[in-house]
Structure formats: structure tokens, C-alpha cells
Amino acid sequence: MELSVCTTDEDYEQWRAVRIAVLPYERCGSVAEMRAQDSPTRLLLLARRDGAVVGSGLADRSETADAGSLAPRVLPEHRRAGTGTALLRRLAEHLSDLGLPEVRATVDDDGSLAFARRFGFTDVDHEVEQTRPVVDLPPLPDLPPGVSVVLAGERPGLWPDCYERFGREAVSDFAVDTPLEVTPERWATTWLGDPMFLAVHDGDVVACAGLHQDTDEPRRAEHGLTAVRRDWRGRGLARHLKLRTLRWAAQHGIDEVYTWTQDGNAAMRALNEQLGYATSRTSTKVARALPLG
Numbered sequence: 588m589e590l591s592v593c594t595t596d597e598d599y600e601q602w603r604a605v606r607i608a609v610l611p612y613e614r615c616g617s618v619a620e621m622r623a624q625d626s627p628t629r630l631l632l633l634a635r636r637d638g639a640v641v642g643s644g645l646a647d648r649s650e651t652a653d654a655g656s657l658a659p660r661v662l663p664e665h666r667r668a669g670t671g672t673a674l675l676r677r678l679a680e681h682l683s684d685l686g687l688p689e690v691r692a693t694v695d696d697d698g699s700l701a702f703a704r705r706f707g708f709t710d711v712d713h714e715v716e717q718t719r720p721v722v723d724l725p726p727l728p729d730l731p732p733g734v735s736v737v738l739a740g741e742r743p744g745l746w747p748d749c750y751e752r753f754g755r756e757a758v759s760d761f762a763v764d765t766p767l768e769v770t771p772e773r774w775a776t777t778w779l780g781d782p783m784f785l786a787v788h789d790g791d792v793v794a795c796a797g798l799h800q801d802t803d804e805p806r807r808a809e810h811g812l813t814a815v816r817r818d819w820r821g822r823g824l825a826r827h828l829k830l831r832t833l834r835w836a837a838q839h840g841i842d843e844v845y846t847w848t849q850d851g852n853a854a855m856r857a858l859n860e861q862l863g864y865a866t867s868r869t870s871t872k873v874a875r876a877l878p879l880g
């Protein structure tokens with residue numbers, strides 16, 4: 588078995604093929620999106636056996652403070668042959684070399700959780716996936732006086748510029764076990780949905796909700812960040828914006844939307860349930876200290 592670093596577009600496509608085979612229910616960024624995330628801290632690997640790709644790996648500095656994240660993935664028909672172990676070791680070594688004291692990973696199934704525990708990872712958090720077919724949409728509630736809704740794409744600059752007065756607070760309110768550290772640059776790029784609906788009051792963004800479209804599965808889309816500034820909560824803005832994204836989905840041939848929410852985010856989960864989303868999957872966030880040893 589050999590490991591190699593992804594460099595060419597063909598490598599990236601092969602990496603995507605493993606990702607899609609292992610997690611068929613989650614959108615995978617296009618090669619262009621992946622290229623846009625390339626950085627000196629990010630490592631993408633392919634694992635081959637007898638020349639054929641059997642697995643892939645990802646490691647990078649994470650948005651969780653002082654931690655790296657990694658994801659070894661092995662095609663189901665090639666598991667239990669040591670590939671996951673080889674990927675994990677190389678990915679963890681990369682993160683140790685970056686000087687990171689902790690590593691995190693997400694697992695969706697019992698077998699992968701057993702693998703993670705076998706290597707000393709422990710559970711630190713849980714996330715819930717909620718899914719809704721794009722049918723029977725409830726009516727749009729009225730907006731509070733003085734609030735208008737715009738698409739981020741129609742107002743260039745509004746999204747990157749709202750990081751200080753809106754984004755920083757939204758990210759710090761995440762119900763995570765360890766605070767997130769999101770750079771303004773990542774806020775401006777990976778956190779921006781397409782479409783991204785923004786509620787604006789007096790020129791300030793006070794709420795957002797968006798979608799990430801899936802080029803491989805155009806009939807499904809994942810919700811991006813839904814957030815309301817603290818002083819605007821409890822006035823129906825999240826409900827309004829989320830319903831705007833559902834309407835947009837219906838108009839663009841999307842049949843189903845899904846969203847991942849921290850287990851501890853009772854408010855978001857309750858709103859999703861009210862809006863007709865049903866729990867479809869849970870995942871476990873696991874962590875351990877580096878080096879792997």
C-alpha cells in the first residue's frame with residue numbers, strides 16, 4: 588500500500604471519488620472549491636493498493652482553537668486491511684509537525700467510531716443532521732419594521748464587511764465544546780452560502796441564512812450558516828430567512844435540503860423541527876492529544 592500527496596487535478600478528482608463513495612449523503616466541494624482551500628497547512632492524500640485508489644486522507648489546522656482536524660477514509664470494500672491506520676498515522680504526523688497539541692475528527696458510523704477509539708480518541712461532541720423535502724412550504728412571516736432582505740451576491744462587500752459586527756458574535760455563539768477561531772478570510776469564502784440571504788437594518792447585517800449547492804447531486808443542497816444577531820433574536824428572522832432559502836430551493840429544482848447542527852443548539856434544532864425537518868443522522872466528534880505515538 589502506498590500513500591501519495593494530491594497535486595494534480597486528476598488526484599483531486601480521485602480524492603473526491605473516495606469522499607463521495609464513503610459519504611454519499613454529504614456534498615463534496617468541486618476541484619475548484621478544493622483548490623481555493625489549498626494552503627501550506629492542508630494535506631490531501633491518496634492511498635493505493637496494487638495501483639488502485641482504495642482510500643483518501645485530509646488533515647488541516649481546524650477552526651477549533653489550537654486543534655487540527657483529520658479524516659482518513661477507506662472505500663468500504665477495502666476496509667480492515669490496515670489502510671485507515673496508515674492514513675491516520677501520516678495525517679496525525681502532519682498535524683504534529685505543525686505544532687498542534689490536539690486533533691479532532693468526525694465519525695458517522697459505529698465501525699469508524701470503533702476505529703477512532705482503538706487509536707485513543709474520545710467523544711467530545713455530537714451533531715445532528717436534519718432533512719426536509721422541499722414541499723408544502725409554510726407562508727413567509729412578516730419582517731420586523733425597517734428590515735429588508737438582500738442576497739449577498741447582489742451586494743458585493745456586505746458579507747465580508749459584516750464579520751466584525753455580525754460574524755464574530757455568530758461564530759462565538761456556536762454550541763461547541765471548544766470555541767471556534769474563524770479568520771475573516773475564511774468567513775468571506777467558505778462561510779458564504781450560494782445563495783446567502785441577509786437581513787439588513789440601517790445598513791447592518793442582523794441575520795443570515797443560506798445554502799451550499801451540490802454540483803454532484805443538484806437535487807440536494809446543504810444549509811449554510813443560519814444566524815441572528817443577539818439583539819435581533821426572538822423576532823422571527825431565522826424562520827423568515829430559512830423559509831426564503833426553502834423557496835429559493837423550490838425555484839431551482841432542489842428536492843431536499845439538509846442541515847448539520849450541534850446537539851447542544853436546542854434553539855436551531857427546535858426551529859428546524861417546527862419547519863418540518865426530521866432527524867436523519869447523528870455524528871460524533873472525537874478528539875485526542877498529539878502526537879499519536
Ligand SMILES: CC(C)(COP(=O)(O)OP(=O)(O)OC[C@H]1O[C@@H](n2cnc3c(N)ncnc32)[C@H](O)[C@@H]1OP(=O)(O)O)[C@@H](O)C(=O)NCCC(=O)NCCS
Pocket residue numbers: 609658659660661662665666667668669670671672673692693694695696697698699701702703705
Ligand atoms: C475508519 C476507517 C478509516 C477505517 O479504515 P480501515 O482501513 O478499515 O482501518 P484499519 O484496517 O486500519 O483498522 C485498524 C483497526 O481499527 C479497528 N476497526 C476498524 N474498523 C472497525 C470496525 N468496523 N469495527 C470495529 N473495529 C474496527 C480494528 O481494531 C482494526 O484492526 P483489526 O482489523 O486488526 O481488528 C474506515 O472505516 C472509514 O473510511 N470510515 C468512514 C470515514 C471516517 O469516519 N473516518 C474518520 C475516522 S477517525
